Amino acid sequence: MKFLKSGGDLPAARWCDPYTPIEALGLIKRNLLGPPKVANPSGFLSKMSTLNAITPELKVGFTGDAMMMFDKPLSFDDSIKDFYADCDALVVNMEGVITDHPKKGPDQKHGPEIIEQLATLFEPSKTWLSHANNHAADFGLSELKSSVDRLSKAGFHCFGLSDSAAADISQNFRVTAGTQWSNRFDGGRLSWLESVGQECIKPGAFNLLLPHYSYEMETEPRELVKNQVAEWLNQFDAVVGHHSHTPQPVTDHLSADQSVRQLIAYSLGDLCFGVALKNWPALKHYCYGIALKFEIGPLISDPTRYAVGSVEWQWVDCDATREDGQRRFVTRLVEDVPYF
Numbered sequence: 221m222k223f224l225k226s227g228g229d230l231p232a233a234r235w236c237d238p239y240t241p242i243e244a245l246g247l248i249k250r251n252l253l254g255p256p257k258v259a260n261p262s263g264f265l266s267k268m269s270t271l272n273a274i275t276p277e278l279k280v281g282f283t284g285d286a287m288m289m290f291d292k293p294l295s296f297d298d299s300i301k302d303f304y305a306d307c308d309a310l311v312v313n314m315e316g317v318i319t320d321h322p323k324k325g326p327d328q329k330h331g332p333e334i335i336e337q338l339a340t341l342f343e344p345s346k347t348w349l350s351h352a353n354n355h356a357a358d359f360g361l362s363e364l365k366s367s368v369d370r371l372s373k374a375g376f377h378c379f380g381l382s383d384s385a386a387a388d389i390s391q392n393f394r395v396t397a398g399t400q401w402s403n404r405f406d407g408g409r410l411s412w413l414e415s416v417g418q419e420c421i422k423p424g425a426f427n428l429l430l431p432h433y434s435y436e437m438e439t440e441p442r443e444l445v446k447n448q449v450a451e452w453l454n455q456f457d458a459v460v461g462h463h464s465h466t467p468q469p470v471t472d473h474l475s476a477d478q479s480v481r482q483l484i485a486y487s488l489g490d491l492c493f494g495v496a497l498k499n500w501p502a503l504k505h506y507c508y509g510i511a512l513k514f515e516i517g518p519l520i521s522d523p524t525r526y527a528v529g530s531v532e533w534q535w536v537d538c539d540a541t542r543e544d545g546q547r548r549f550v551t552r553l554v555e556d557v558p559y560f
Contacts (some may be wrong), residue, residue, distance in 0.1 A: 284509030317367035337410030344375035352380030
């Protein structure tokens, strides 16, 4: 893999910026002014599309980042629950860990209530939580382990660590997660994109890569990202990414042998965030994401090969409301979002 481990390499540091100084300044600018406008943006697939003629075996849903709620109540509207209701499994990027340790700087943490909140979205026994991201090690390895143990005890499947980079959601569907970034020293505990390669591929199955990568507050992937994703698709059958905190295109790519249309979701943005306030300039861009689901199964023309069939996606909005004098957040599906 071209993307190398970035940040998180200083054991004594309370927090370190994984970006270069220039990239860090760019992120501050984008937070204040919003994602830059793109002259020739990539196109999106239609919200309901079919990439290949298959015999469907499995339908899997994916969400954006489950971010810290800052002790604010979170609920999921029926619109998003209904969207995922016909899925056999749901994959969520779990930013941060459950801990009572104090937060500093950009650390991401959850209260124990996130367990019940996520359980209302989708059945825990059918939900896979990826920890391959830049906030998993924010509170140290013992808190990461404790959080994984609590989530696992509640019935969720946890993966994206060095000893669990891949999750076999079914006999014929494998998701492999890896991160490009870490804000804190991870002690070799995370699954890194630099270590994800051919050895992660399950022969005869559908293999999806779940990268935590690229740059925040951008709605269009950079050319180097597009090129890297195209390279990954020489090994993997689909790529669904995270980390930008803004939605990025859901599109497709013709396989090297030109026989299969492969799915790309460059980034699904955010599922929830407890400071995504639309009237605050530096925070209003964190409200939006994409809900994605698709079918996989053997090609009708070649039953030995698995591919994506139908694809459906919708915009997601995590909006703040006030109820009995308390701010709460509701994540729902919406018809459109800014930037596109």
